[in-house]
Structure formats: structure tokens, C-alpha cells
Amino acid sequence: MEFRSLATSSLTSEIVRVVPRFQDETTGVTPALLWKRSSDDDRRRETFQGSYATEVAFYREIAPGVDVSVPRCFAAAHEQQTGAHVLLLEDLTPDTAGDFVRSVPPDHAEAVLREFARLHASRWTDPAPLRRPAGDCASMNSFVEQCVLLSTPYLTEHVDQHAAERTGRYANEVARLRSALAAGPQALIHGDAHPANVIFASSAAARPSLVDWQCSRVDAPLRDVAQFLMLALTVEDRRRYEQELLTGYLQDLQTNGAHYDAAAAAGDYRSALMLQWGWAVAFLRHEPIWDRDTGSAMPTLVKRAAAAFDDASAELDRA
Numbered sequence: 552m553e554f555r556s557l558a559t560s561s562l563t564s565e566i567v568r569v570v571p572r573f574q575d576e577t578t579g580v581t582p583a584l585l586w587k588r589s590s591d592d593d594r595r596r597e598t599f600q601g602s603y604a605t606e607v608a609f610y611r612e613i614a615p616g617v618d619v620s621v622p623r624c625f626a627a628a629h630e631q632q633t634g635a636h637v638l639l640l641e642d643l644t645p646d647t648a649g650d651f652v653r654s655v656p657p658d659h660a661e662a663v664l665r666e667f668a669r670l671h672a673s674r675w676t677d678p679a680p681l682r683r684p685a686g687d688c689a690s691m692n693s694f695v696e697q698c699v700l701l702s703t704p705y706l707t708e709h710v711d712q713h714a715a716e717r718t719g720r721y722a723n724e725v726a727r728l729r730s731a732l733a734a735g736p737q738a739l740i741h742g743d744a745h746p747a748n749v750i751f752a753s754s755a756a757a758r759p760s761l762v763d764w765q766c767s768r769v770d771a772p773l774r775d776v777a778q779f780l781m782l783a784l785t786v787e788d789r790r791r792y793e794q795e796l797l798t799g800y801l802q803d804l805q806t807n808g809a810h811y812d813a814a815a816a817a818g819d820y821r822s823a824l825m826l827q828w829g830w831a832v833a834f835l836r837h838e839p840i841w842d843r844d845t846g847s848a849m850p851t852l853v854k855r856a857a858a859a860f861d862d863a864s865a866e867l868d869r870a
Contacts, residue, residue: 564590564603568642583642584625589635595840600634602765607636609764613739617673619666620758622750643760645753649746651848655783657792661799662759663749663779667741668803670761671772674739675809695722695829702835709850710857717860721828728822732771735819736811742766744779747844773816776800777823777859778830786858793820821863828860 567586589603610624626639649655655663699718706714741748743766750760780789780796797820801811831853841849 564588564599568644583644585622585638585640585642587638587640589637592840599765603634603636604629604631605767606763606765607638609767610638610640613767614764617670617739619670619673620760621764622760622762643750643752646750646757646760647753648762649749649751649783651746651782651844652851654785654788655746655749657784657788657796659751659759660780660783660792661796663761663783664776664796664800665803666759666761667744667772667775667779668800668809669807670741671738671775672804672807672809674769675772675804676737676769678735695725695832698833698836702832705835705838706831706853706857710853714857717828717857718832720864721825721832721860724825725829728826731822732773732819732826735771735773735815736809737769738772738809740768740770740772740775742768742770742775744775744782746779746783749783771819771823772811773819773823774826777820778827781824781827781855781859782852784855786855789855789859790862821866824859824863825867827856831856 565588567588569584569586590599607627607629610621610627614621614624622643623641624638625641626637629636649659699722703715703718706718710717741761741764743763748761748763750762752759776797780793784792797816798813801813801816804811834849838846
């Protein structure tokens with residue numbers, strides 16, 4: 552079989568668009584495919600090898616059983632010894648991924664939250680009184696302290712002079728925020744909910760597709776919601792539409808058989824939104840391996856994270 556390929560890349564993987572030079576005997580169409588494989592960069596490959604296994608497991612074991620719009624997967628394999636992985640996926644072109652800097656319109660965000668509601672409801676677990684967050688608290692605090700040292704100069708430059716103060720409050724409250732979310736409902740989440748991981752259909756009637764499942768796991772479902780709204784919307788749109796969008800998400804959960812108390816969800820959303828400052832703080836440790844698109848988008852995204860943290864903190868202080 553002959554084919555031509557167009558190589559592209561993401562932060563974690565290499566992606567090749569494969570166009571076979573033959574026609575399907577039934578449809579007469581030449582379907583394009585995406586070949587996603589582990590990064591050739593040694594630093595990236597070592598950093599993300601666990602994520603490769605997670606994504607392969609998602610497409611092989613979970614995707615066939617959930618009503619979530621994802622690309623069709625024709626092959627998925629992972630080699631434990633080397634950490635190498637490969638996926639052969641449906642190419643959704645001419646549909647397009649969301650843009651970090653330009654932001655996502657609120658009606659598009661609503662459609663994405665509807666997909667999250669389907670995903671979360673598929674593996675929904677109600678709160679358990681004795682549930683505690685996973686991980687050692689001392690190790691987590693040490694990790695946060697290291698990230699703070701690395702991130703404060705960048706955040707001060709690209710956000711404002713209050714970056715260190717904001718990060719100090721985050722460090723003091725991160726254990727409480729994680730505990731609050733761990734005490735609430737748990738579900739299968741995407742785990743890396745940002746606009747570039749959503750493919751928006753060229754037809755307004757079609758559902759958006761979620762891609763890049765390397766961070767999928769069981770966790771608090773409002774993590775997906777808060778992260779997506781914070782990263783995908785402008786600060787002004789998030790402030791204006793987040794309550795409406797959260798209400799719609801809860802209604803979609805109910806439609807799919809999962810109940811989330813509205814008051815509890817509002818508190819969990821606030822906790823998850825505050826934790827997004829931690830995303831900005833922690834993600835900066837990967838700055839040496841950022842690609843060009845990530846580097847150009849981050850100044851905008853950290854400003855959105857700062858505004859979200861300030862809004863949620865102010866609401867907490869008023870409560």
C-alpha cells in the first residue's frame with residue numbers, strides 16, 4: 552500500500568496524517584487516518600510514558616462502552632518495556648480543534664460540557680463519607696513547593712505582581728481543596744480538558760469530539776468542567792456564562808442517570824477552579840519541552856487561571 556504523510560506534533564506525541572492511495576471498494580472514498588505515536592524526544596518520552604499507556608487503555612477498554620464522541624480507533628498498542636505506544640485513529644478533518652488564545656464561544660462550550668456529562672455519568676460514584684484523596688500529603692506539599700520556586704518568576708512577569716501571593720494561598724489550601732473534591736462524587740474524567748483537545752465539527756448539528764485521553768482517570772468530575780471553562784473561555788465570558796453552563800451540565804448529568812446536588816456542585820466547582828492555579832504553577836515545570844504553540848498560548852492562559860483563582864477565592868471569603 553502506498554501512502555503519503557504529513558507529520559505534525561503535540562506536546563507529548565508525534566502525529567502523522569496518513570492518506571492511503573487506494574479507494575474503499577464500497578464507498579469510493581479514500582479515508583485519511585492519524586497515526587499517533589510516542590515522541591521521538593527522549594525527555595518527552597520519559598516524562599509522558601505513563602500517559603501513553605493510559606491513552607491506549609482508554610481506546611481499547613473504555614471508549615467502546617461509553618456514549619462519548621471520540622475518533623474511531625482502528626489499532627492501539629503499548630510496549631511496557633520501552634514505553635512506546637501507537638494509535639491509528641480516524642482523521643476528523645475538515646473539523647477543527649479549538650483555539651487557546653481566540654477562546655471558544657459559549658454555545659460551543661455548552662456542547663463540550665454535554666459530552667463531559669455523558670462521560671462522567673458512565674462511571675458515576677456517589678460520595679463516600681470516609682473517602683480521602685489519593686497520595687501522600689507530605690510528598691504533595693514538597694512537589695508544590697518545588698513548582699512554586701520554578702513558576703513564580705514566569706507568573707510574575709506574565710500575570711501581575713500578586714503571583715507570589717496567589718501561589719502562597721494556593722499552597723496553603725491545596726490539601727483542603729483536594730480533600731473537598733475527594734469527598735464528593737467521583738467519575739471517569741478526561742483529565743486534560745482544554746480547547747485544543749476538542750475537535751469541533753464543521754456542521755453545527757454534529758457533536759464535538761474529545762481527543763488526547765492520556766490523563767483520563769477516576770477523579771472529581773468538576774475538575775473537567777472547571778478546567779475547560781477556565782481555559783476555553785475569555786475571563787469575561789466565563790464570569791458571564793459559567794453559572795448557566797454549570798446548570799446545563801447538571802441537567803445533562805441527570806438526563807444520563809447521575810444526580811449531583813446543585814449546592815454541592817457549586818462548592819466543588821469553586822474548589823476545582825481554585826486548583827486550576829495549581830495547574831498553571833505545576834505546568835511550568837515542563838517549560839523546557841513546550842512546543843511553539845504552547846509557549847505562545849501560556850501568557851493568555853495563566854492570566855485566565857489567575858482571574859479564576861481570584862474569583863473563586865473571593866467567593867470563598869464571602870461564604
